[in-house]
Amino acid sequence: MSTHDAASSDLPAGLLADLAAFRAVVAGEPDAGDGADAGAERPAVGAGHAFTDADEDGADGTVRTIRLTLADPRPLAAFEAELGAARRLPRQGPGRPVRWLFPDTLPSEGETGATVLAEADGDGGDDAPLVARLLLRRD
Amino acid sequence: MSGAAIARESGPEASRPRPTTGRAALARTARGERSGPGTTTSPRSSAGGAGSSAQLPRLALAGNRAVTALLTVSRQEETTEATGTAPDTTVAPEPAATPLLDAAGIARARQYYTAQPDRYPPAILTQLRSAVGLAPEGGVDDALVLAVARWQSTEGAASPALVVDGMAGPRTLPRIFASGLNTAGEAESFGGDVQSEVVDEWATLATPAARRDRLVELVNQRLTAAGVPPVTAAADPNPVNSGSFDFTVWVMLVGDGALGGGEITQEAAADVADTVYHEARHTEQWFRMAQYRASQGLSAAGIAAELGIPVAIARLARAAPLAAGSPLALIARGWWDSVYGGGAEHRERVLAEVDAAARARDAAGAAHAGDPTPANQAALDAATERFERAHDAYQNLPEENDAWATGPAAAAGITSGSPPPTDAPAGSPPASGGPAHDALPEENLP
Numbered sequence: 058m059s060t061h062d063a064a065s066s067d068l069p070a071g072l073l074a075d076l077a078a079f080r081a082v083v084a085g086e087p088d089a090g091d092g093a094d095a096g097a098e099r100p101a102v103g104a105g106h107a108f109t110d111a112d113e114d115g116a117d118g119t120v121r122t123i124r125l126t127l128a129d130p131r132p133l134a135a136f137e138a139e140l141g142a143a144r145r146l147p148r149q150g151p152g153r154p155v156r157w158l159f160p161d162t163l164p165s166e167g168e169t170g171a172t173v174l175a176e177a178d179g180d181g182g183d184d185a186p187l188v189a190r191l192l193l194r195r196d
Numbered sequence: 197m198s199g200a201a202i203a204r205e206s207g208p209e210a211s212r213p214r215p216t217t218g219r220a221a222l223a224r225t226a227r228g229e230r231s232g233p234g235t236t237t238s239p240r241s242s243a244g245g246a247g248s249s250a251q252l253p254r255l256a257l258a259g260n261r262a263v264t265a266l267l268t269v270s271r272q273e274e275t276t277e278a279t280g281t282a283p284d285t286t287v288a289p290e291p292a293a294t295p296l297l298d299a300a301g302i303a304r305a306r307q308y309y310t311a312q313p314d315r316y317p318p319a320i321l322t323q324l325r326s327a328v329g330l331a332p333e334g335g336v337d338d339a340l341v342l343a344v345a346r347w348q349s350t351e352g353a354a355s356p357a358l359v360v361d362g363m364a365g366p367r368t369l370p371r372i373f374a375s376g377l378n379t380a381g382e383a384e385s386f387g388g389d390v391q392s393e394v395v396d397e398w399a400t401l402a403t404p405a406a407r408r409d410r411l412v413e414l415v416n417q418r419l420t421a422a423g424v425p426p427v428t429a430a431a432d433p434n435p436v437n438s439g440s441f442d443f444t445v446w447v448m449l450v451g452d453g454a455l456g457g458g459e460i461t462q463e464a465a466a467d468v469a470d471t472v473y474h475e476a477r478h479t480e481q482w483f484r485m486a487q488y489r490a491s492q493g494l495s496a497a498g499i500a501a502e503l504g505i506p507v508a509i510a511r512l513a514r515a516a517p518l519a520a521g522s523p524l525a526l527i528a529r530g531w532w533d534s535v536y537g538g539g540a541e542h543r544e545r546v547l548a549e550v551d552a553a554a555r556a557r558d559a560a561g562a563a564h565a566g567d568p569t570p571a572n573q574a575a576l577d578a579a580t581e582r583f584e585r586a587h588d589a590y591q592n593l594p595e596e597n598d599a600w601a602t603g604p605a606a607a608a609g610i611t612s613g614s615p616p617p618t619d620a621p622a623g624s625p626p627a628s629g630g631p632a633h634d635a636l637p638e639e640n641l642p
Contacts, residue, residue, distance in 0.1 A: 114430065121428075122445055146504040147535045147543065149440060151550040151590060156444060160501040172500075172507070174444055179551075194445055196500070196507035 067135035069128070072107035075100035076125070076173075076191065079111065083120050083171035083193045084164075108191075115195075123193045130187035133157060133175060140173055154179060155186070164196050172196045296345040297362050305341040305362035315529070319521050324364055327372050347372060356591055356600050366530025366594035371601060373523040376422035376480045378602040383473055387609020389414045390469045395460060398614035404455035405431065411468065412448055415476040423516065424483045425509050427476070439471035441478040444504050448475055458617040465614070466607035474603030481531050481595050486513030488528035491520050502536065534594040546589045553579070553586040 078100045102108045102125075110126040137143050141161030148155060155177045164170030174192040297305065309316045316324075321340070322332040328343040341362035348368060352358035358368050374380060394401065394410050401407045412429035419426050425446065432440065432451040440449045454468050486499050490513045494502065500510035518525040533539050560579035564572040591600055 116428075144501065144504070146444065147540060148547050149442060151547050151554070153440075153547075156504070158444075158501065158504045163497055163500055163507060166497065174504070192444070194506060 068131055068139070069107050072127075072131075073139060075107045079108075079123050079125060080162075080171035080173070080193055083123055083195045084169055085119065085195070119195065121195050125191040125193065127189060127191070130178065130189045133177075133186045133188050136173075136175055136188060136191075143175060146174075154189075156192070157186075157188075170196055296342060296349060296360055302338050302341050302362065305344070306336050306338070308363045308365070309336040309340075315526060317521060320523060320526060323523055324372070344368070344372075354601060355604070356597055366527070366534065367592075367597045369523065369530060370527045370598045373527060375524055375527075376424065376484075377418055377473065377477045378598070382418060383602060383605035384609045386414060386418055386473055387466075387469045387606040389417075389609070390465065390472075390606070391610050391612070394468075395465045395610065395612070395614050398460055399458065399617045404452035407455040408450045408452075411450065411472050415448075415472050418473075419476055419479060422480060424480045425512055427479055438468065439475045441475040441482070443478075443482045444506075446479075446506050446509055448472070448479070460614045462610055462613040466610040469606040469610055470603040473606035474599045477599040477602040478595065481528075481598065483509065483513060484518065484524065484528035485532045485535065486510055487516055487518045488525055488532055490514045490517035491525055531595045531598070539594075543593055546586070546593060550583075550586045550590050553583040557583045 082099060099111060100106070100108070102111045107128060108125040109128050110124075112124040112126075113120055113122070114124075115121040133143055136159070140159040143157035143159050146156045146158055157175045159173045159175070162170070162173040164172070171193045172195075174194060175188040176190040176192060177186055178189045309321070316336070318335065321335055325334060325340055325343070326332045328340070328347045330339055330343050334340065344364050345360050345362040348358040348360045348362070352360075352368060352371055358371065364372060370378065377383065390411065393414060394407055397410075398407070401410060408429050408431065412427060416426035427441065427446055427448040430447045430449050432438075432449040435451040435453040435456075437449065437451040438454040439451075441447075442449060450472065454464065454471075460468070482503070482505060486503055486505060486509065489499050489502065490496075494514075496507060496510040496514040499505070499513055500507045503510070518528060534543055557576070557579040560572070560576040564576045590596060
């Protein structure tokens with residue numbers, strides 16, 4: 058859990074809306090919340106957008122994961138303000154980045170959702186870790 | 197989950213650590229070979245497929261047995277103090293002619309068991325005694341300690357060799373109570389399947405993706421038989437990473453580097469089998485940890501939140517908790533302690549030191565390459581030694597020790613390289629394997 062005093066306002070405009078839309082894609086919801094068909098349309102990525110890349114993985118028409126690369130690393134605390142306290146996960150091994158899980162994004166019993174994990178570059182720093190990527194996992 | 201045996205390269209990028217072939221490196225370590233800094237060897241005799249770093253000559257990490265023994269004794273003390281649970285570690289067995297343990301050692305081992313009655317209740321002790329050839333009744337006595345020590349010095353001598361201390365801790369227990377993927381013969385059988393269905397079909401499978409899918413399909417059969425949810429195969433974005441298990445998405449990543457080329461050598465194929473099996477053992481470990489937490493009453497959501505694994509996997513674990521008080525639950529507890537419990541901070545320090553030592557060795561190697569003075573050579577030697585110590589500590593983590601001990605047997609099932617392709621371009625070299633198990637920071641650089 059970060060002690061950094063940041064707020065979701067530290068995140069660039071549009072990031073949270075894009076994140077919600079991508080989460081809807083992963084969760085397989087028919088509507089991203091703004092009337093768009095999430096199954097067919099993803100938020101734009103690239104220069105000038107909140108995310109520079111969105112790497113999808115899945116099978117049989119289901120999106121299993123989407124890895125979103127932030128245009129610029131952002132404080133973990135800013136995401137915690139929006140997604141709840143993050144839990145730091147053990148690293149997979151040497152050279153592997155630090156990841157955090159936002160437990161509040163886990164789906165409720167019997168539901169399908171898009172759990173959010175954050176990833177740093179390297180160890181992410183100890184005091185005010187920065188998030189470089191988000192991983193959306195279909196649960 | 198990364199079992200990176202580390203190689204060093206000569207030339208302009210000297211000392212850039214590369215995770216290399218696990219089996220071969222382990223064999224060299226077991227022989228006590230050591231390549232001095234600046235020495236060039238080529239454990240992979242020929243170049244790999246497109247983009248394979250194996251085209252570069254490499255120096256294999258090889259442990260100095262004497263130095264390793266000294267270091268592991270030191271680590272054992274540190275580990276025991278840090279977690280209170282992990283005394284057994286890797287070290288060469290003592291010569292058979294000398295007593296396995298002296299009176300003080302026996303007393304320490306007895307204290308190890310009796311001080312942890314929640315881990316070693318009578319039900320565990322009776323099974324442990326039986327497993328090491330004693331009558332089940334008797335509890336903690338000198339006979340138990342010495343029988344465990346004997347077991348460690350004989351059955352536990354395979355690399356990474358167990359320390360002979362008479363304490364059946366988180367490294368020794370998984371070997372005494374073998375189950376799942378480290379059940380006797382399982383790994384060799386998997387290797388045989390890899391031989392017949394991947395290596396012998398190398399040309400037919402044709403692409404790295406097809407070979408990866410078949411490999412993971414084969415190892416998934418083993419996982420499923422062990423009651424472990426299968427993994428999804430995926431290409432590692434970095435082709436030189438020949439294998440890793442990502443527990444957050446339950447995916448086994450295998451880089452294309454080891455799977456390319458028109459042919460694969462026997463040695464490279466053995467490394468592939470070793471690596472995939474090593475990573476699959478990590479998969480099994482993570483599921484056992486989830487089952488262990490289920491046995492303690494955690495909900496599926498609680499397991500998913502704590503371990504970071506997918507909810508679907510957590511639900512399967514919740515539906516099949518380990519029997520409380522069973523050897524398998526005790527084994528899983530040892531892994532959980534290391535990764536998520538009292539040993540987690542130690543584990544993070546170990547991983548961080550591997551990263552830092554690799555960077556330091558890179559820097560020293562670059563300095564030496566640019567200006568090979570005696571002072572720079574000495575600095576490189578020191579940095580190399582630091583790295584080897586760090587890697588030893590990494591390999592000594594309970595979950596890594598277990599996976600490193602489990603994977604190599606898969607290589608035994610590999611009996612040959614792939615048949616020569618009928619239409620191979622002249623001079624096309626066989627794939628010689630990529631690095632094993634995982635990447636160090638340098639591997640993730642563009």
